[in-house]
Amino acid sequence: MFRVTREPIDLQELVRHVTDPEAGAIATFIGTTRNHNEGRKVIALDYDAYPEMAERELRRIGAEAMKKWKIAHVAITHRVGPVALTEASVVIAVSAAHRDDAFQACRYAIEEIKKTVPIWKKEVFEGGEIWIGTQTGQPLPGR
Amino acid sequence: MFRVTREPIDLQELVRHVTDPEAGAIATFIGTTRNHNEGRKVIALDYDAYPEMAERELRRIGAEAMKKWKIAHVAITHRVGPVALTEASVVIAVSAAHRDDAFQACRYAIEEIKKTVPIWKKEVFEGGEIWIGTQTGQPLPGR
Amino acid sequence: MKVKVKFFAMLRERAGTGEAVIDIEAGATIGALWEALKKNYPKLAPVETRLLYAVNQNYVKADHALKENDEVAFIPPVSGG
Amino acid sequence: MKVKVKFFAMLRERAGTGEAVIDIEAGATIGALWEALKKNYPKLAPVETRLLYAVNQNYVKADHALKENDEVAFIPPVSGG
Numbered sequence: 001m002f003r004v005t006r007e008p009i010d011l012q013e014l015v016r017h018v019t020d021p022e023a024g025a026i027a028t029f030i031g032t033t034r035n036h037n038e039g040r041k042v043i044a045l046d047y048d049a050y051p052e053m054a055e056r057e058l059r060r061i062g063a064e065a066m067k068k069w070k071i072a073h074v075a076i077t078h079r080v081g082p083v084a085l086t087e088a089s090v091v092i093a094v095s096a097a098h099r100d101d102a103f104q105a106c107r108y109a110i111e112e113i114k115k116t117v118p119i120w121k122k123e124v125f126e127g128g129e130i131w132i133g134t135q136t137g138q139p140l141p142g143r
Numbered sequence: 144m145f146r147v148t149r150e151p152i153d154l155q156e157l158v159r160h161v162t163d164p165e166a167g168a169i170a171t172f173i174g175t176t177r178n179h180n181e182g183r184k185v186i187a188l189d190y191d192a193y194p195e196m197a198e199r200e201l202r203r204i205g206a207e208a209m210k211k212w213k214i215a216h217v218a219i220t221h222r223v224g225p226v227a228l229t230e231a232s233v234v235i236a237v238s239a240a241h242r243d244d245a246f247q248a249c250r251y252a253i254e255e256i257k258k259t260v261p262i263w264k265k266e267v268f269e270g271g272e273i274w275i276g277t278q279t280g281q282p283l284p285g286r
Numbered sequence: 287m288k289v290k291v292k293f294f295a296m297l298r299e300r301a302g303t304g305e306a307v308i309d310i311e312a313g314a315t316i317g318a319l320w321e322a323l324k325k326n327y328p329k330l331a332p333v334e335t336r337l338l339y340a341v342n343q344n345y346v347k348a349d350h351a352l353k354e355n356d357e358v359a360f361i362p363p364v365s366g367g
Numbered sequence: 368m369k370v371k372v373k374f375f376a377m378l379r380e381r382a383g384t385g386e387a388v389i390d391i392e393a394g395a396t397i398g399a400l401w402e403a404l405k406k407n408y409p410k411l412a413p414v415e416t417r418l419l420y421a422v423n424q425n426y427v428k429a430d431h432a433l434k435e436n437d438e439v440a441f442i443p444p445v446s447g448g
Contacts, residue, residue: 012155015173021228024177027170027249029242030158031367034167047366048295050359053343054366078366085164090367099172099253106170107246110367118340118359119366120295131296133365174448190447191376193440196424197447221447233448253448261421261440262447263376274377276446 001075002058004051004119009088014075018095023072025099027106031090033083037132040125045089047080050118054078057117061109065094068108069101076109078119089121144218145201147194147262152231157218161238166215168242170249174233176226180275183268188232190223193261197221200260204252208237211251212244219252221262232264287312287354291323295362300329316341316358317348323360335362368393368435372404376443381410397422397439398429404441416443 001017011030018026033045062074072095083089092109096102113119121132144160154173161169176188205217215238226232235252239245256262264275291308293301301323308326310319316339324331338361339346345361352358372389374382382404389407391400397420405412419442420427426442433439 011158015154019175019229021176021178024175026173026175028173029246030169030171031242032162032167032169032238033164034240035164048298049366050292050294050340050343050361053340053359056343086162095175097177099174099250103172103246103250107242110242114364114367116345116364117366118294118361118364120362121365121367122295131362131365133363191379192447193373193375193421193424193442196421196440199424257445257448259426259445260447261375261442261445263443264446264448265376274443274446276444 001077002055002062003077004049004054004080005077006079006081009077009079009091011088011091014077014091014093017075018073018093020072020095023095023097025097025102026093026095027099027102028094029092029106029110030088031110032088033085035085037123040123042085042123042125044085044124045083046122046124047083047089048120048122049078049080051080054117054119058113061112061117064112065105065108069096069105070098071096071101071105074105074109076113078113078117080119144220145198145205146220147192147197147223148220149222149224152220152222152234154231154234157220157234157236160218161216161236163215163238166238166240168240168245169236169238170242170245171237172235172249172253173231174253175231176228178228180266183266185228185266185268187228187267188226189265189267190226190232191263191265192221192223194223197260197262201256204255204260207255208248208251212239212248213241214239214244214248217248217252219256221256221260223262287352289319289352289354289356289358291319292357292359294359297330297333297360297362300333301327310352313351315348316346316350316352319352319358320360337362368433370400370433370435370437370439372400373438373440375440377416378411378414378441378443381414382408391433394432396429397427397431397433400433400439401441418443
């Protein structure tokens with residue numbers, strides 16, 4: 001299950017999706033909106049996305065995780081649009097027979113999401129707003 | 144929140160407990176009952192515990208994680224009594240400003256739980272039952 | 287030939303639209319399309335951030351040759367998660 | 368003096384109870400209490416697994432001297448998670 005949605009993310013639904021009697025370990029990662037970033041007081045985040053391509057990239061990340069580790073299932077949902085403080089912008093759930101695989105694949109997924117999935121975060125802070133990533137001029141991952 | 148309970152574990156409750164506007168990352172681990180173990184077909188697990196001491200040990204593990212990593216909150220619940228296939232026996236949730244701390248502390252907590260918390264798993268399998276750990280004669284962590 | 291162009295995030299704001307149909311010579315590269323767009327949408331010209339290119343929802347290189355009806359996107363540095 | 372002993376898991380099954388109040392000489396170590404228990408509960412005698420010791424819910428060593436009303440537990444290898 002790889003999804004880009006404007007609705008609040010249902011963690012329990014992702015966990016249910018990866019639950020499997022063959023797999024004794026589920027690792028999840030939840031990214032939530034934080035009230036500060038680089039000295040700025042954050043009021044909210046607002047995500048833009050290229051939804052069809054983002055879902056395709058999420059699916060690709062899931063498939064690569066399946067190749068790299070012995071895992072049973074992966075589910076990833078990324079929220080777009082405005083996301084209030086403490087709400088989840090992204091949830092990843094990975095199940096595996098053994099916890100080491102579940103943890104490593106979950107960690108891999110969030111690192112990859114931040115590198116390649118066409119989703120953009122606009123930070124609305126006290127005194128302005130900024131598209132994260134684009135303002136920094138930081139080099140992109142080589143392709 | 145460090146708890147030993149006979150009731151099904153409410154993942155969402157643990158996540159709510161660690162959610163914090165200062166912390167943008169939540170890592171969770173869910174241990175579920177698997178249908179096989181060392182070649183045996185598992186029907187169910189049945190956990191015994193020394194509940195007061197187990198909660199005290201869970202709290203100690205949480206406190207040590209707070210010392211080792213920059214994390215905001217930890218919540219751990221371990222279920223005891225019979226746990227059906229695919230149900231959670233243990234849930235850990237850790238929040239942090241940065242995901243690296245959340246992942247590492249979550250991983251640390253499950254490793255420690257398996258070493259020091261006075262909880263015992265009886266595996267009910269086709270053809271018998273066995274207390275896991277006690278039958279193996281494996282050395283305990285030195286103290 | 288016509289291609290469909292998609293703008294996101296900062297580019298969406300600067301172009302003033304999320305989508306446009308653009309007429310360009312057959313066989314043009316996606317890099318050449320970007321140069322053409324900067325003339326159609328002057329506010330795109332000062333964009334200095336590095337862009338990735340996608341055609342039909344797959345990343346491609348700047349010298350990728352476009353085809354009629356391709357769905358083209360310019361991808362500023364992503365910041366999901 | 369009297370101490371409260373708790374049995375768990377395999378030990379609970381072998382002792383046939385989860386809890387017992389045991390009379391033992393003042394100042395006895397927890398290791399000595401275990402030897403005494405094996406006489407009271409013969410099914411505990413064949414237990415070969417290594418045990419940890421806890422007094423009042425803290426792990427202690429085998430030579431820990433007990434006090435009146437201590438809550439004592441023998442901890443077989445744990446297997447939670």
